Amino acid sequence: MSDQTHIPAGHDLAPGEEEQHSVGERILGYVVGLVLALLLTATSFFIAGTDLVWQPSIPVALIVLAIAQMGVHLVFFLHITTGPDNTNNVLALAFGLLVVFLVVGGTVWIMSHLNGNMPPMDQIMMRQ
Amino acid sequence: MLGKLDWSAIPFDQPIPLVAGAVVLVAILAVLIWVVVKGHLPYLWHEWITSVDHKRIGVMYILLASVMLLRGGSDAIMMRIQQAVAYQSQGYLPPEHYNQIFSAHGTIMIFFVAMPFVIGLMNLVVPLQLGVRDVAFPTLNSVGFWLTATGALLVNISLVVGEFARTGWLAFPPLSGLSYSPGVGVDYYAWSLQISGVGTLVAGINLVTTVLKLRTRGMNYLRMPMFCWTTLASNLLIVSAFPILTATLAMLLLDRYLGFHFFTNEAGGNVMMFMNLIWAWGHPEVYILVLPAFGIFSEVVSTFSGKALFGYRSMVLATMAICVVSFMVWLHHFFTMGAGPDVNAIFGIASMIIAIPTGVKIYNWLFTMYGGRIRFATPMLWSVGFMVTFIIGGLTGVLVAVPPADFMLHNSMFLVAHFHNVIIGGVLFGAFAGFEYWFPKAFGFRLDERWGKAAFWFTFTGFWITFMPLYIAGMLGMTRRLQHYDVAAWRPWMIVAAFGMAVLTIGVICQIMQLVVSIRNREALRDRTGDPWDGRSLEWATSSPPPVFNFAFHPDVRGEDAYWDMKARARQQSFEHDVPEYQDIEMPRNSPTGFVCAFFASIMGFALIWHIWWMVILGGIGAFATFVVFAWRDHDEYVIPAEEVARIDRVNLEERRSLVSMAGAV
Secondary structure: OOOOOOOOOOOOOOOOOOOOOHHHHHHHHHHHHHHHHHHHHHHHHHHHHHHOOOHHHHHHHHHHHHHHHHHHHHHHOOOOOHHHHHHHHHHHHHHHHHHHHHHHHHHHHHHHHHHHHOOOOHHHHHHO | OOOOOHHHOOOOOOOOHHHHHHHHHHHHHHHHHHHHOOOOHHHHHHHHHOOHHHHHHHHHHHHHHHHHHHHHHHHHHHHHOOOOOOOOOOOOOHHHHHHHHHHHHHHHHHHHHHHHHHHHHHHHHHHHHHHHOOOOOHHHHHHHHHHHHHHHHHHHOOOEEEOOOEEEEEEEEOOOOOOOOOOOHHHHHHHHHHHHHHHHHHHHHHHHHHHHHHOOOOOOOOOOOOHHHHHHHHHHHHHHHHHHHHHHHHHHHHHHHHHOOOOOOOOOOOOOHHHHHHHHHHHHHHHHHHHHHHHHHHHHHHHHHHHOOOHHHHHHHHHHHHHHHHHHHHHHHHHHOOOHHHHHHHHHHHHOHHHHHHHHHHHHHHHOOOOOOOOHHHHHHHHHHHHHHHHHHHHHHHOOOHHHHHHHHHHHHHHHHHHHHHHHHHHHHHHHHHHHHHHHHHEEOOHHHHHHHHHHHHHHHHHHHEEEHHHHHHHOOOOOOOOOOHHHHHHHHHHHHHHHHHHHHHHHHHHHHHHHHHHHHHOOOOOOOOOOOOOOOOHHHOOOOOOOOOOOOOOOOOOHHHHHHHHHHHHHOOOOOOOOOOOOOEEEEOOOOOHHHHHHHHHHHHHHHOOOHHHHHHHHHHHHHHHOOOHHOOOEEEEEEEEHHHHHHHHHHHHHHHHHHHHHHO
């Protein structure tokens, strides 16, 4: 509904709605995001195959790079910022993360229990 | 050419579904012919089928839910009769038919009765309560409704073409896997839920956005009516939980269609993962259903007690607490599946904790009634009936949240009694309360109180007579889903339950009679003021039925109970309404997108079920093309000129002024 008389109660804006900036600034934002994303991707591929670093640190490095990648996407492409006009989006993100954490964490915990206590028949046979 | 579909799919040897199907088909054909002959088709098409008006879509959701309630109710009647007669005998339903009936009953009641009913009420009321002109995405709203209808259609087609799942309403593998369910039953189940699940997700996104983004001037979060809060919580749960259902069913379908091994017994599949995932959706789902009902009771209790809701902020807090904690309890559905004591203990405690915010709500409603001037109109009867019933259901829920007790009661009739106790006593009573309460708003006339009260009392007593015996049968060791049994001790309770079912049926007939009588007496029951119950929130500030634009001006909200304040101010200031400056209003144009999209989705769903691949492609292309055509549309709005708005609004203002001055005189 593009009803312009309509004033939302807060000053909360939808992602993509906050652009008061000029087109040039917006393009710059996307370009920076793209470059950072590419850089992080390239680094991940490089790290995975390299022997320049201590080998057991590679998985940790990949996880860190992946989280950084998510951050870049959230900030530059999904326009999640910490500004006061963005409370809803930050809250929605937090709620989403909480749910994912609960469901995935809970599932891993529950399934490890179930797998430990209720293994398939052939594994029970092997234990005896 | 037609995949697995041939004449053997029609159950010629089974008279019950065939006769039922034939009767329904004849009825549908008769209605269609009547519509065409009487020339109502253009009206239906322009005013309802292609409508993107949230009120119309809400009404259609509720209509769908009501029709499906009759279907699910017929299943229930058949099951109660079967269990009453099938003592040391086969009863009248063959086992494979009985299994389809309890599966269809659960699936229909949850997905195609409870869900559309609450979503319909939310659609109808929430934009009005927020003081806005429509939901955030009106056409998407229509798409959501029609996709839900597609799911319902597919489930009902399974009655005559092929079969329905025999697996229970959640289709647990390995029983629902290809090796144990080779027929099309599980495919009907899964595809109808996938398609209607998209519809539900779309409705959820729409309503969350509406509550967060479209509120009238001054409508802070903490001034929203309680129903808007529970709508927000419920739809947040839809948005976060329904993708889990979709993913889980998608994996089950991959197992069945493409030979994957997510949930098979062999090749590294894990059936327990299905239980885990489906309940990670399934438990939030019950709160998706019951939270809007809590909102309805809050509105009804406060209106009919003539008082502001007691403890508004604690109610908001309780709602949001339920919203979060509902994602921490799902394991209690499978305590018995082999998790260790620490897992069971923690999920058991979380399940008991969630009763605390619910208890807070009960006390808030009681304190709202305390000292109020209570009017026992039909919606209020449903609300009080709910409080009594739901407390018992909640208590037995806390009981089965204790893992050792659950080990005794798991999958027994006690459990069946418990969840009917909370779903009928909570969700269905709430839906009926909301139906009675908001019907005048939707159609401009009140429902007949005599028949409404009769419907309440028959349903209420019928419920108790039907489900209390099931608690006892559960205690006596009767498990659920029994096609026949040999234990004499269970028999009397099953007969009592069947008798209760008869009383419940009278309640349903009273409800239908209420509708018929009210429509015939609609002139006498006409609501001219738009405020038949002396309401408190903004939906009562506009006429009944509201004009297509809802409000000529965006109302200015200055506190909780916005409309109550407006009425109070109007009385004090003897109504010096400065004649407002009317403006043109832009409204979204109607669009057949939803209907056409759902038409192709139905074709695609049916083709997927029967492995008719060319038809799958046809349906898929059609649905996508519909979306493309819609995305490239040029005109999406039309303008209602200011004079027209003024004309409509003045009529309403006159009625309202006379009401307020009358109330002032008294």
